[in-house]
Amino acid sequence: MKILIVDDNIDFSSTLTDIIQGFGYECVAINAPLEAIDFMEKNHSEINLVLLDIEFGFGSKLNGLDLLNKFRKNYIHLPVVMISGKGTIETAVKATKLGAVNFIEKNIITKEKIRGVIESTFSNIEKRGEVKEIQKFLSDNGIIGSSQAILEVGDNIIRYGRTDLNVLITGETGTGKKLVAKAIHSISRRMRSEFITVDIPNIPKELFQSELFGHIKGSFSGATETKKGLFHEADKGTLFLDEIGDLSPDLQSNLLLPIEERYIRRVGATHSEAVDVRFISATDRDLFSMMKEGRFREQLYHRLRECEIFIPPLSSRKEDIPHIIDHYLASHNKEFYETKFFSPAAIAFLAEQKWPGNVRQLSSVIKVMLQTSLTEQIELSDVTKAMANRQFMYNNTNEKKFTNMQGNSLNRTLKEDLAEVDKIKIEQTLGQLHGNVSKSAAALGVSRETLHNKIRKYSINTQEFRNKSRT
Numbered sequence: 001m002k003i004l005i006v007d008d009n010i011d012f013s014s015t016l017t018d019i020i021q022g023f024g025y026e027c028v029a030i031n032a033p034l035e036a037i038d039f040m041e042k043n044h045s046e047i048n049l050v051l052l053d054i055e056f057g058f059g060s061k062l063n064g065l066d067l068l069n070k071f072r073k074n075y076i077h078l079p080v081v082m083i084s085g086k087g088t089i090e091t092a093v094k095a096t097k098l099g100a101v102n103f104i105e106k107n108i109i110t111k112e113k114i115r116g117v118i119e120s121t122f123s124n125i126e127k128r129g130e131v132k133e134i135q136k137f138l139s140d141n142g143i144i145g146s147s148q149a150i151l152e153v154g155d156n157i158i159r160y161g162r163t164d165l166n167v168l169i170t171g172e173t174g175t176g177k178k179l180v181a182k183a184i185h186s187i188s189r190r191m192r193s194e195f196i197t198v199d200i201p202n203i204p205k206e207l208f209q210s211e212l213f214g215h216i217k218g219s220f221s222g223a224t225e226t227k228k229g230l231f232h233e234a235d236k237g238t239l240f241l242d243e244i245g246d247l248s249p250d251l252q253s254n255l256l257l258p259i260e261e262r263y264i265r266r267v268g269a270t271h272s273e274a275v276d277v278r279f280i281s282a283t284d285r286d287l288f289s290m291m292k293e294g295r296f297r298e299q300l301y302h303r304l305r306e307c308e309i310f311i312p313p314l315s316s317r318k319e320d321i322p323h324i325i326d327h328y329l330a331s332h333n334k335e336f337y338e339t340k341f342f343s344p345a346a347i348a349f350l351a352e353q354k355w356p357g358n359v360r361q362l363s364s365v366i367k368v369m370l371q372t373s374l375t376e377q378i379e380l381s382d383v384t385k386a387m388a389n390r391q392f393m394y395n396n397t398n399e400k401k402f403t404n405m406q407g408n409s410l411n412r413t414l415k416e417d418l419a420e421v422d423k424i425k426i427e428q429t430l431g432q433l434h435g436n437v438s439k440s441a442a443a444l445g446v447s448r449e450t451l452h453n454k455i456r457k458y459s460i461n462t463q464e465f466r467n468k469s470r471t
Contacts (some may be wrong), residue, residue: 001122002026002046006036007053007083009385011314012106016051019111023118037070044075049121052100054084054091065091065098072099079121083109126389134158141183143176144327144359145320149312153180156309161187166259168244168304169282171311177282178242180309185238187195190278193237196230201246208251212269213258219268231264231275234463238278244304245285245296252297259303279304314358321351321362328363332370345380380421406466423458426451426464435465 007013013029020027023331033056040047050071054064068080086104092103101116101124134154135146143150151328160167161184169177178197185195190339201212210220214229230239241247247255258264259279259293263272281304290296316319325347333339342350355362369378369386426444433439441451455462 001048002028003049003051003118004036004039004047004053005029006033006064007031007051008056009053012415016114020118023115024364025118031069032056033060036067040071040075044078047078048125049118049195050078050080050084052080054082054095068095068098068100068188077177079125081117081121102309114383137187138183141186141328142179144316144324145184146155147317147320147322149317150320153311156307157183158187160184160307160309162189163307164189164278165306166279167281168287168305168307168308169280169311170287170308171284172313172356172358173284174358175311175313176238177284177311180311181238181242181280181282183238184280184309185278188238188278194234195238195240195341196234197240197242198230200241200243205248205251209254210349212254214266215263216268219266221270226266229264229266231258231277232273234277235275238280241279241281241304243283244281245283245290246288249295249297252300256297256299256303261298281305314362315357318351321355322347324359325350325366329370330364333365336371338376339371340376340380342383343380345421346378346383349380349383352421352425419458422454423460425459426454426458430465432459433465435462437462 003020004021005013005016007016007029008031011032013031016361017027017029028039030039053065054069056063064082068082071078071080071459079101080099081102081104082092083104083106084091084102095103101121104117104123131151134151135230137158138145138150138154143154145151157180167181167184169180181195182195185191198212209215210223210227210229212229212231214227214232215223217223217226219366241255243332261278262275264275265272287296287301287305290458291298291301325342329341350362350365365383369382372386373382375382393415426440429440429443430437433443437451437455438448441448444451444453454460
């Protein structure tokens, strides 16, 4: 790690250099702003951190904030820590807004303070690097987002994927459980072998053993030849048991020994065969409760759940919705050679919805809008029309309002579009809470006074929602 000190006080720079080198870091000190700019143009790729003074001598036309602004524009990922002998809160705030990662005063600086600032800065750099790696890994596997919730999923995929443990993936329908299973396989030692899916709900009960374990010719009516099962196909690879919670209790026992001992026996065979299979399972059901109720075998539950990855619903990571929209937008434009885009009001509206069908539902709505819109820009009216036509999750009152907004929103300003979204959101919340303004304000995350002002602004009659609750 190499650190650049930019400070016109030669004695201070020399002392700081000695301290930092004593920590084991390389260090370069420069005492004039223009020299620092020239040095950075030639050597910026070698520098990992800049310690930058705020004030320079009277002969300098540039101060530390000028250099900070220039460095942040030209070397966006380079962290800069400001050092000042005349620190003020205003200067610290300005430096932070310009992109400084820390601010320390010379009159309280100590050896341990310097060490702490450097180590925490480098630690944050490593974390940002890890986050970028996780985001890229997720994106490469079709899992889109940057929220803390989805980054934790990515971290678990990487950690568990590199083991040979059986993984249970849980989460609501449409959250992307199969994508997570494939991502686990892609980073495992089995990545060059097969990833085989067992679609449990669609396998006839009478053919379950034959489909999974294979059969011997003549072992039952219709067995005209010896056949391999899905366990054979997944040998040396991964077997994905999709919707494992739908497997009936009487069939669950068939999986106990194959999962525990990695041996299977074909229907009609007299001997067992060894298979080398890693098991990943997925369900939107509460297997723990099913186990307690006797509807899911405890032995099977513990064998499948050596570790678990829970995928949060889209409603709890709404900050990922714009990223998901961008992903499907880029894919559509590339496939159809188009340049479509969503208006800010349309994106804001989509990001506010609950999406009970999660990413699958959102992606479906996006694809319909992209392929049916006749204009390059997709407006809020296009969104509400597509969602109303697909019998989305709105009540009849709001659905009528959406269909009445189908006129070209190019005739309205962005402010008017966002106001319409704001009004609909308030009316939805008041409807759900029977016109209770206090509870609605809390649910919307605004003060009661703010909500009252909006109600007056949009001429919303709260009494209508109270009356409906009594009928």
